[in-house]
Amino acid sequence: MDGPVIARGDRGFDDERRVWNAEIDRRPAVIARCASTADVVRAIGLARRLGLDIAVRGGAHNTAGTATCDGGLMIDLSLMSQVTVDPDARRARVGGGALLADVDAATLAQRAGRARRADQPHRGRGTDARRRHGLAEPQVSA
Ligand SMILES: Cc1cc2nc3c(=O)[nH]c(=O)nc-3n(C[C@H](O)[C@H](O)[C@H](O)COP(=O)(O)OP(=O)(O)OC[C@H]3O[C@@H](n4cnc5c(N)ncnc54)[C@H](O)[C@@H]3O)c2cc1C
Numbered sequence: 001m002d003g004p005v006i007a008r009g010d011r012g013f014d015d016e017r018r019v020w021n022a023e024i025d026r027r028p029a030v031i032a033r034c035a036s037t038a039d040v041v042r043a044i045g046l047a048r049r050l051g052l053d054i055a056v057r058g059g060a061h062n063t064a065g066t067a068t069c070d071g072g073l074m075i076d077l078s079l080m081s082q083v084t085v086d087p088d089a090r091r092a093r094v095g096g097g098a099l100l101a102d103v104d105a106a107t108l109a110q111r112a113g114r115a116r117r118a119d120q121p122h123r124g125r126g127t128d129a130r131r132r133h134g135l136a137e138p139q140v141s142a
Contacts, residue, residue, distance in 0.1 A: 001034070001035075001042055002035040003032070003035030003079050005031070006033065017031060017068060017074065019061075019062070021065050023065075024064075027071070028070070028073060028074040029071050029073065032073060033079055035079045035080065043073060044075070047073040052073045055069040055072055055073070056077065056096075057074050058096050059098075060078075080097045081098040081099065082102075083095065083102050083103050083105070084106065085106050085109075087110050092107060
């Protein structure tokens with residue numbers, strides 16, 4: 001693995017297993033902190049070999065806590081938070097572990113000096129951004 005693998009009992013395990021909803025208190029057997037697509041492939045292979053359930057942790061904000069599991073393998077994407085923006089194609093590539101702050105930083109950097117928060121489509125809230133760009137979700141491709 002390019003990124004670290006943390007098992008129960010390892011230092012930092014309790015910090016790494018946490019999700020946003022503090023009521024969710026699950027303990028995976030192992031956390032694969034993937035740093036690359038190849039790491040994700042390796043982690044899935046390991047889970048298959050060991051017969052472990054898999055949970056994928058993106059931003060860990062899902063309130064039901066679906067980013068984690070008990071006794072399985074958590075594929076933690078938080079190290080894969082890179083965002084690259086191609087302004088000509090009007091397209092951003094967003095890593096699976098990116099938070100809105102990462103997207104904000106990358107997209108606003110492209111518009112330095114001209115950016116206003118209300119210009120961000122994902123923060124629409126009835127501002128002119130939503131009228132101009134529409135909702136964010138239909139513009140996402142995997
Ligand atoms: C304060 C707060 C405000 C919110 N506001 C909104 C809102 O305005 N609008 C809205 O729609 N939602 C909102 N949500 C809900 C939240 O944004 C969604 O639940 C979203 O799915 C969280 O994304 P995440 O990357 O944190 O997902 P996680 O919690 O990490 O994962 C959610 C699920 O997706 C799976 N998953 C994550 N990444 C991948 C991946 N790369 N490949 C495959 N599966 C993956 C996980 O396994 C899990 O099942 C809010 C949540 C919070 C806590």
